[in-house]
Structure formats: C-alpha cells, structure tokens
Amino acid sequence: MDVLKKTPVREQDAKVRATNFEEVCLGYNGEEAKEEASRCINCKNAQCMKGCPVSINIPGFIEKVKNDDIEGAYQIISESSALPAVCGRVCPQESQCEGKCIRGIKGEPISIGKLERFVADWASENGIKPQGAAEKNGKKVAVIGSGPAGLTCAGDLAKMGYDVTIFEALHEAGGVLVYGIPEFRLPKTRVVAKEIENVKSLGVKIETNVVVGKSVTIDELLNEEGFDAVFIGSGAGLPKFMGIPGEQANGVFSANEYLTRSNLMKAFNEDSNTPIMRGKKVAVVGGGNVAMDAARTALRLGSEVHIVYRRSEEELPARVEEVHHAKEEGIIFNLLTNPVEILEDEKGWVKGIRCIKMELGEPDESGRRRPVEVPGSEFVIDVDTVIMSLGTSPNPLISSTTKGLEINKRKCIVAAEENGQTSKEGVYAGGDAVTGAATVILAMGAGKAGAKGIDEYLRNK
Numbered sequence: 001m002d003v004l005k006k007t008p009v010r011e012q013d014a015k016v017r018a019t020n021f022e023e024v025c026l027g028y029n030g031e032e033a034k035e036e037a038s039r040c041i042n043c044k045n046a047q048c049m050k051g052c053p054v055s056i057n058i059p060g061f062i063e064k065v066k067n068d069d070i071e072g073a074y075q076i077i078s079e080s081s082a083l084p085a086v087c088g089r090v091c092p093q094e095s096q097c098e099g100k101c102i103r104g105i106k107g108e109p110i111s112i113g114k115l116e117r118f119v120a121d122w123a124s125e126n127g128i129k130p131q132g133a134a135e136k137n138g139k140k141v142a143v144i145g146s147g148p149a150g151l152t153c154a155g156d157l158a159k160m161g162y163d164v165t166i167f168e169a170l171h172e173a174g175g176v177l178v179y180g181i182p183e184f185r186l187p188k189t190r191v192v193a194k195e196i197e198n199v200k201s202l203g204v205k206i207e208t209n210v211v212v213g214k215s216v217t218i219d220e221l222l223n224e225e226g227f228d229a230v231f232i233g234s235g236a237g238l239p240k241f242m243g244i245p246g247e248q249a250n251g252v253f254s255a256n257e258y259l260t261r262s263n264l265m266k267a268f269n270e271d272s273n274t275p276i277m278r279g280k281k282v283a284v285v286g287g288g289n290v291a292m293d294a295a296r297t298a299l300r301l302g303s304e305v306h307i308v309y310r311r312s313e314e315e316l317p318a319r320v321e322e323v324h325h326a327k328e329e330g331i332i333f334n335l336l337t338n339p340v341e342i343l344e345d346e347k348g349w350v351k352g353i354r355c356i357k358m359e360l361g362e363p364d365e366s367g368r369r370r371p372v373e374v375p376g377s378e379f380v381i382d383v384d385t386v387i388m389s390l391g392t393s394p395n396p397l398i399s400s401t402t403k404g405l406e407i408n409k410r411k412c413i414v415a416a417e418e419n420g421q422t423s424k425e426g427v428y429a430g431g432d433a434v435t436g437a438a439t440v441i442l443a444m445g446a447g448k449a450g451a452k453g454i455d456e457y458l459r460n461k
C-alpha cells in the first residue's frame, strides 16, 4: 500500500456503463475502507472539518472505521448530517473536506467522501437508524420543500423535539436528489429513499402534492394552520434560457425538464409512460454538474452528445470526477464555443446549432477570464436536440404570495446566513432559494442554521 495514494475505488467499465443507468461508482468494501481509513493521520487541528459546511467530525468517524466500529462511525456522522449516503456520492469533496486534508499536501488526500458513503451504505444495509428522536415540545414547524435544505432543517428540529411537517410540491420527496441527479450517480430507491426514511424515523411528517403559494400560503400556515414558524427550502427550480433565435424550436429543452422526465418520471425505463426525446445527436449547452448529468443521460439514451461551453476546461464548474467520467464515456467537449442560433427545419424541429469560437480575455466580476467572441469563427454542429443548462433561479410563487418577504435582484429570498432569518417574523429560509443554485452540502448547512434560528426564536418567544 502506498500511503501517498488513495485506495482505488471500483467503478463500472466506461463502455458498459455508457449503455445502462446502474450506478457508476461501486464504492469501497470493508477491507478497502479500512485500508483507506488507515491513511488518515488524525490531525489534532483537523482542517478537513473546516472544509465541511456541516462540520462532520471527520477524523472521529474515520478512526472508528479503522477500528472496525462502523456503527459508531455512522452515529458520529449522523450527529451532523441527515444525508451521508447522498453526500458521500455527490459532494464536491475536492474543494471541501478533501481539499483541506493535510495528507493532500504531499500526496493524495484521504477519500473522505468514499469513506462516508461506505459507512452510510453499511448502516443502511444493516438497518441502523440515526439516534436522537426527542420528546415532543408541543411546537409546530412547517418546512417548505423536501430537498437537502428542508430535510436537514426538519431532521434537526425533530431531534430538538419539534413537531415538523414538510410540504412538498411534487409527488415524491427529495428535491433535486430525486428529480435532477440521475440514477447512475445517485440511486433513488437504494439510497435517497432510505435516507428520507431515516429523517421520517425522527418523527418528521412529509405531505407531498402541496404547492405552497397555491394549495396553502405561508400566512395561512402561520395564522390558520397553527404552525409557530416556517422554514422555506424551496430551491431554485426555474431554468434560464439564452434568448437566442430558434430557442423555441421543437427539440429544445431545459436540462431541468429533460432530467425530470428521465429521473422523476423514469422515462429512461422502456416501459415508462413518460415520453423523452432520444435524439440522434444532442448538444448540451453549459458546463456545470447539471450539464454533465443531462449529457450523460442523453448518451445512455443512445445519442451522440456534444457539450458546448464558452470557457475552457479549467473553468468548467462541474465536479472534476463528473467531467472525467463524462469524457471516459465518450461525451464530446466543444470548449471555448458559444451558441448564437438554433437552426430549424421547415417543420420547426431543431436541425443544428450555430456556434462561435471564443477566447479568454480579462477576468470578469466572477474572477474568471471573460470569454470573448473570435470574429468570423462561426460554424454549425448538426444536432436534432438541444438541452439548455445555463443555471436556474428560484420560482417566484412563494415570494409573490407571502406578505413582507424580501427578495433580492436575483429573485432569491433575503435571509441571514447564520440563522436563516428572513424579513418576515417567524419565517426562515435557506438553500438554493436563498443562494441561487449551489450545492447539496451548502443547502444542508443552511438547513442546519435555519433549525438553530427557529429553535432560538421559539424558545425566546
């Protein structure tokens, strides 16, 4: 064993997995996990914990894995995280815990994410539940949205003794974890549903098919339905488009719609009733995790797939692992390329995407070098499907139906970072609804902060 290197993790072969929706990464077994855990030097001043937005006691749980006490490891993780099997699979560890790992200075950091996943999967297979369902204190809290922010806030409040009900607009709980991130990265039944069951085992109730702002308003929840406080974790599900000619053509989709058809409505199964476009040649515009997921889904549905991204590989916002997997599977990357028009045939269906080459200029307000068009470099990629993956913003339904709830220019709810407090008394918010599209773990951190804020508010009221 080379202590400078991560214990390799088993994966499905790239050629095989490009044709199925089974999970790509197969995870560690007990022996591999113990070997990887033994690389951890258990730093006193653990930097990895500082990189974790929910402050998991990382050296503590890894020490338990080293000593074969996997249940102990799970209880340590679940003190801080309601969704460890999810985070172990989708967190950008390279820029968080693993990015700060001292082992990483001279060699490769500890595979913290893969160890977290191993522990959570072991607990799930062995029927271990998180501890801490407290006696009820008689106070009722409504949580809007069942994504990572809502689930975390609800779980933490239930542990403190609150009577918590989550109201979810869709027919299934989980937010982006069920409708956005594909099965091949995050299995729905084996992983997401189990972690949601764990949150429910703390006493949290989940009511699906309730669109807050239509079925019931926040003011009604507070004034008529007997809730003492509300947490808004409604995410950022409204897709953006480019506004270029041809974007209304048949065969142009938002990544959100395309992925929802495949993931939530199971259109990838041949026997599903939900239609999905199985294009011959697909262009996915964008370079984030969502773009990689849409591209890899289209590939698995039988398409040749081109990513079109206006900056260079260095600026790709997707996780390094996702880009690596996408390349291995055969996704074609058209970098420093920007669409200018979508071409239609005489019946209004997409027949191509006209693009222009870009070069990088001076840094812009985001700190990244601004892409600038190269004059006279236009060219056409012949495609029959275009998937736009340009980011999302919060749906205005809640802000427009809640009196006194302040939003900012980006239509995000204004809420304090430390406790989620909004401009309206008794109403707290966190996750993508506040920050705009971000990450699972940041949404979870905001859910935790919101639970603390609500607890302080209700104890002082």
Ligand SMILES: Cc1cc2nc3c(=O)[nH]c(=O)nc-3n(C[C@H](O)[C@H](O)[C@H](O)COP(=O)(O)OP(=O)(O)OC[C@H]3O[C@@H](n4cnc5c(N)ncnc54)[C@H](O)[C@@H]3O)c2cc1C
Residues within 6 Å of the ligand: 090, 091, 092, 144, 145, 146, 147, 148, 149, 150, 167, 168, 169, 170, 173, 174, 175, 176, 177, 180, 181, 182, 210, 211, 212, 213, 233, 234, 235, 236, 237, 259, 289, 290, 293, 319, 395, 397, 398, 430, 431, 432, 433, 437, 438, 439, 440, 441, 443
């Ligand atoms: C395709 C895709 C891939 C991603 N990949 C990654 C990744 O690899 N790693 C990572 O860390 N992050 C990833 N992200 C980002 C991450 O999933 C989000 O940042 C995170 O889910 C935000 O959590 P949230 O709880 O704030 O919102 P969401 O997960 O969006 O959940 C919000 C929930 O609120 C519900 N809701 C909305 N409005 C209402 C209403 N009016 N009434 C009732 N319910 C309502 C929605 O239906 C939804 O279920 C990805 C996102 C997408 C779309």
